[in-house]
Amino acid sequence: MQHPVRRSLLALVLALPFAAASAEPRIFDAHLHYRPAVAEHFGISDVARTLASNEVRGAIVMSPEDNLIRRLKAGTDTRIVPFLEVSQRLGKKMDWMHVEDLGERIARMLDDSEVKWHGLGEFHILADDRFGPGLEQLLDLAVARDLTIMIHGDPAVIDHAYATHPEVRILWAHAGSYAYPPLVQDYLERHPRMNMDLSMRNPRINPEGQIDDDWFELFLTHPDRFMIGVDTFTATRWAQYTRLKDETRAWLAQLPEDVARAIAFENGERLFPAQ
Structure with a gap:
């Protein structure tokens, strides 16, 4: 491994074109929520203004409501990639895997x-719940309909999913429950069809x-396996x-230009192309 000082200087030099090209290089946000309770306090125009001012050209938006997605698509220039957020419509967010007819x-x-959904989630699940019937049905459905699943869960859940459904596409929220680089690298190498969003991991x-x-x-x-995200699970997060x-741009600017560009927007645009 490079000496930290030498590595930092190299990163700064290599990142200069990325930083200098635009004060606000475009980004693809891979982890946004927009729910009815939030919409009451942070409206469509607020979302549109926030995304535009931050050069968010594309975003995964998780919502339980068709109407909110349709209004977002009509009210913002950002390309919306809709994920159907269903766990809280089925009960408590940690109990969904025990719903017998979930699929x-x-x-x-x-x-x-009326919305063309590109994915399902975010689904919260602990290791002990990975054998719940709902997870198997969810994986079956995702494979059958070519949908990505966003999992907020333990490593054992990811292993189980790929043991039973090797073709499924998973977006592992927050780089996993235990976001330590050695573990993250291990799982990226184990499961080539899995990608990670880095929301909540700036610190x-x-x-x-x-x-x-x-x-x-x-x-x-692994520059091709990560995406950034803010995780707007409350109106306060939208306001912030x-x-x-x-805070995310601060560490992107320390990466080589091509790596920063891949993580900032290219990976999201490649994995979720405009249709």
């Missing part, structure tokens, strides 16, 4: 919707404003979007 219920939601990646050496090396090793995004 049928989600299939009906998809069939009855680990960029402590005290200096990108962590292990994260730096991990990004250089610019600050949270700037």
